[in-house]
Amino acid sequence: MYWLSERTPALSTETSRRTKEETAAAVRVIGEDGPLEEMEALVLETLDDDKAEDVVAIDLRGKSSVTDIMIIASGRSSRHVSAIATHLIDTLKETGRVKTRIEGLQTCDWVLIDAGDIVIHLFRPEVRTFYNLEKMWSVDPETPASAADPAV
Template identity: 45%
Template sequence: MAAAKPKKVSAPKPKKPQLPSDPVELLRVRVLDALDDLKAQNVQEIDVRGKTSIADLMIVASGTSTRHVKSLADEVVKFAKQAGMQPLGIEGQREAEWVLVDLGDIIIHVMLPRVREFYGLERLWTVGDDMARTAAVG
């Protein structure tokens, strides 16, 4: 009797993470990936819907040096272009202490820690959030 051939069993292919279909959410994911790839520090997302008409989301991140800040901003721009979004504006690249990348619905601020602390964008854009939560609870 002939020996039966062993069946070839292939391992299941790892599933690729499904990218969001919403263009703003896709852009958000791409921006966060870009910042993560180059080791941005203290990345914060601030939902500014209802507070301003200039954007829906602000992302604030820190770099360790002016070179790091510039590299982070350049990477954000590269990833945004790959996602089909041309930046509306980029400010501060020369000094690279605070680089702003305007992607329309999302604005990215990449800053040196001392500049970030001085301007306190997180505090500025979240003022009143605690009072609104307290009023909703109470």
Template identity: 45%
Template sequence: MTASDRARELVLVAAHAADDKKAEDVVALDVSGPLPLTDAFVLASGDNERNVVSIANGVEDAMLEAGAKPIRREGRGEGRWILLDFGDIVVHVFHREDRMFYSLERLWKDCPTLPTGLSEQSRA
């Protein structure tokens, strides 16, 4: 199974919104095979709690403009790991340290990546 066209479209929206808010290391994974609840994860990192919250707010605003409403939001108060569930995709915005600790890329290493439309320079 592969991510739907709508999920791929929303990945691009989320990735660009995160990048606009200075997110680092934006990666998208196609989790549609092993995870029947969603098609894709978008992972992004921020330098500090304020940056993490800003990234999450920017992503949520852009997704609303694209017609995707959040089903669930978690972690905004702490600003360390914010999860935004839009059904077709789930966006994880991490503080850099927490992303390294939880290492979702390692947990989902068998899942293919999806294009984010970002240049290599903006993802690093």
């Protein structure tokens, strides 16, 4: 079970979804400008609730000025991606993230949800393979200075 704070469980132990009371408690704990780690946990928990596949969280703090955390996940079909996106958007709105920007919800091949400090990419598997965002944002091993500089 994830915990959003010492006093608020993220999920009810009887159900796999957050109850309205738990969401209201999370709103009080997280707030509009709540800690990044708690918002990340909420997003990951929501993706897990909706059976998102191959969920990857990439920490971009210090690497990008666009966002701090990028989360990439897949749905089995366009309908599954749509359901995941809709539930995630509703959850973010319940926690005070009403200025969330959404792209791609019409076709649901690739849905981008920009929640400010966290950007979520939801893909159908074949679209995710084509764009391969994980590879683009991964940190390459450093090349030795002698290999990079032919003059040495």
